[in-house]
Amino acid sequence: MSEIKTGAAAVGRRRPARERLLVAAARRFYADGVTATGIDTVIAEADVAKTSLYNNFSSKAELVRAYLDTRHEEWLATYRTRLEGTAGPREAVLAVFDTYADCAEAARETGFRGCGLLNVAAELPVGDAGRDVVRRHKETVEELIVGHLGQLLPERPGEASALGEHLSFLLEGAMARAGLEGDGSRLAHARTLAAALLDGATDKS
Numbered sequence: 175m176s177e178i179k180t181g182a183a184a185v186g187r188r189r190p191a192r193e194r195l196l197v198a199a200a201r202r203f204y205a206d207g208v209t210a211t212g213i214d215t216v217i218a219e220a221d222v223a224k225t226s227l228y229n230n231f232s233s234k235a236e237l238v239r240a241y242l243d244t245r246h247e248e249w250l251a252t253y254r255t256r257l258e259g260t261a262g263p264r265e266a267v268l269a270v271f272d273t274y275a276d277c278a279e280a281a282r283e284t285g286f287r288g289c290g291l292l293n294v295a296a297e298l299p300v301g302d303a304g305r306d307v308v309r310r311h312k313e314t315v316e317e318l319i320v321g322h323l324g325q326l327l328p329e330r331p332g333e334a335s336a337l338g339e340h341l342s343f344l345l346e347g348a349m350a351r352a353g354l355e356g357d358g359s360r361l362a363h364a365r366t367l368a369a370a371l372l373d374g375a376t377d378k379s
Contacts, residue, residue: 191226199241204281204290208238208297235304238294242307245290249311252276253318263325264372267341270319271365274349278358288353289346316342327375337375341368 189197198220202211213234217224231237256269256276278286287293295308320338327334348364 191220191222192230194220194222195227195230195237196240196244199237200244200290201284203238203241203294204287205285208294213237235302238298239304239307242291242294242304242311246307246311246314249273249277250314263322264369264376266322267319267326267372268365268369270315270322271345271361271368274345275358275361275365278349278352278361282357286353286356286358289349292346292350293353312342312346315345319345323375326372333375337371341371344368 195216198216199211202215202219213227214224216237217227220226227237231240253269253273256272257266260266260269274289277289281287281290291308291311295305298304316338319341320335323334323338323341324331327337344364344367348360352358352360
């Protein structure tokens, strides 16, 4: 077992410094928060020289923004995987909820604390570029939902838009409660509520 761990550690050290820094920052920012995580902590966990950090990121603020961009891309990758298994627009909407549940499950072992992007945004001052990254991510999520609803309710674009906003709020509220409670059960409940709303909307067609 020790040989396996040593081998895994060696592979980790062979990763590019930027990747190792982002992986370390992701762990520490999510577990401890941005403010509480110093640069030296990230450097030590990434097992790189301090110069490696500044060769890749000009400041901690740039590292935070790179972390947020990475989380956004990871979310989209998980969502696309979920989307591949859907049979139509109704299931595609629910795939967004499933993606959030996947994120919660992935963080369960180390301690689920809700949406990592929103957690960071809560620590950043108004006007910080990092908050814009988070806002664009949330807008993207809502746009995906509305886009699928547009296919589900092609003759009722106004209703699709309103329902999309409703479902987005439902999802964010469930994620916030799930993060406080440390498990994904609220997300499962939100998915059930979303499915009922979708069925109610299509029943009127």
